[in-house]
Amino acid sequence: MNVSPSSGEARFDLDGPVATVTLCRPQVLNAQTPALWADLRAFGRSLPGDVRVVIVRGEGRAFSAGLDTSAATSMLGGMATAPDADERIAAFQEAFGWLRQRSLISIAAVQGHAIGxxxxxxxxxxxxxxxxxxxxxMAEIKLGLVPDLGGTKRLLELVGYARALELCVTGRRVAAAEASAIGLANIVVSPADLSTAAADLSAAVLQGTRDAVIEIKALLAQAAAHTFGQQEAAERAAQLRRIRSLAGLGE
Known part of the structure; x- marks a missing residue:
């Protein structure tokens, strides 16, 4: 099943439990616009409940070179005095935020530039x-801006405070070897093998029982904010839900 976004800047495909989001502006290295974000937000809201894995990819030689510079000037200028500027940014954030849903496992298949x-x-x-x-x-600093699409929290979780701060305030580029070493990349493969590697990881996720995967993701998502005692209590509660479900007793 194919879902056509109104912007024409992405393609959405549904294949059973797997949804694929493809940025399809290779001529501009899949640069992003508010119209694309609106389509991503709408797709996230309409995603069928049986989807378990979402793969995000970009056509051509880059994943995404960031915000389209032709859209940036008008968008940022209008935001400066807009009374609803906060609401607009919140809507942009939702375009990415749905990928963190606990009912989903999301996989980015990244090649070339992944900027801003x-x-x-x-x-x-x-x-x-x-x-x-x-x-x-994280190139926003070069425009005098800050990352505002949810990236600061996830980056901190993955690489720690000092490294995250350094990457955000310098905007320097991180190549594959370093990305793997500091925890940004789960898997590094040749460009020719990228699609296969993402598909293999998706298949591995789908081998797990859906409700167990959801419980595990929820446990890990909250672990950093918990004491050991709180996390152990959460683990007990999750495990009892699984045991009762497997015994056909519900919750």
């Missing part, structure tokens, strides 16, 4: 399968 908003889109996903030509950069 492109980096944050990859960070919104649970896993990043990377080609060995990948270059990550």
């Amino acid at each position: 908003a492109g980096f944050q889109l990859a960070l919104a996903c649970d896993f990043r399968v990377c080609a060995d030509d990948v270059l990550f950069s």
